[in-house]
Amino acid sequence: MIEAELKARVHNPEYVMGQLDRITEGRAEVYQDTYYDDPSGRLGAQDQELRVRTIHGPDSTRSLLTYKSARIDAESGSKPEHETRVDDAEAVHAMLRGLGYVTAISFRKHCRNYEFRSHGRSLLATLVQVPEIEGTFLEVETMVSKEKELSSALDDVRSVMGELGIHADDFTTVLYTDAVAARLAPDTGQPDSPER
Template identity: 30%
Template sequence: MAREVELKFIGADYAALRERLQAEGAQSAGRHLERNAVYDTGEGTLRSARMLLRLRRRIWADRTQALMTLKCPPAGAVPAGVKVWDEEETAVADGEAMHAILTGLGYRPAFRYDKEREDWSLRGVHVSLDRLVFGEVVEIEGPQDDIRAVAALLGMTGCETSTATYHDMNRAWRKASGVPPCDDFMFDDEEVGRILDGLRHPA
């Protein structure tokens, strides 16, 4: 399995961050909408094993892509201060067919979540500017030392960092905000329409 190493940064100024990315020669892959479903058995077998099985649909202005991902606890020693998974991921031709296969095997969506993501690449590190129901989070993925170096280069050393999953961040936000508990964190239909319109007709 491939090793995924990442760290989240909270409180970044996105307008200033985009300027720094451009000034440093980062390559932009544009924005897209992500719609995710995380699957498990009714007994929560995968969650108990700290495994994640996810079907993701990525939507751009001119195309869509479905991705199937399995994340597992990392084997062997892992660096401290970052989130680490062992991961396998592959594109699938038909997301609906994949959903039917998973449900046919006894898996069900345990929770669903949406994300508006803007992707950049800089010095071999992947920088994602994410917007979710509960706020904006920058996710940087790459070798541990490179994550910190790129964050410093982009002026993010003062940002709060987190190794929490978005699922856990949603739960914490709901508790702190007095919002009723819910594992799903999805944009409403109006917001999805606004995002899709913005992808098709960028300002």
């Protein structure tokens, strides 16, 4: 599957949340994301991602193992994605470390997720805040099975984001991993300021 996703900086989070709340009920979740690489950084150098995500919701916790290969669309950063739910995240972390992978970066995303249908597609819209990064972001994604479907899916995602008040100059392809890494203190590996 290919994740057709666009991301934008949100200048008026209350407005966007209000628009989404009119469509469907949102759910607040906290993602604990840990990205792995081999010691040489090969995966990152090849634009690949290997991630364990644990999602803490109000009523449950679940974990996912995700591999993303290199992006196939430079404008959006969309990538083929393979993901599976795991019952024991700690066991998966141990397996990856045992296979020689090391933690490339780990951080939390505070999310409000909205699942709905529009333009004939199942969509997930997520308002995101990351403690190390200033501001709020909106991600809207849908999944497609073939690369030739990606352009049309991204057009639909872009249209939905426009309906939510996102403008052309709001879009960004900056990765959270890169933005968080840029905020880490070079000597200590700790954030410049404590998480709140």
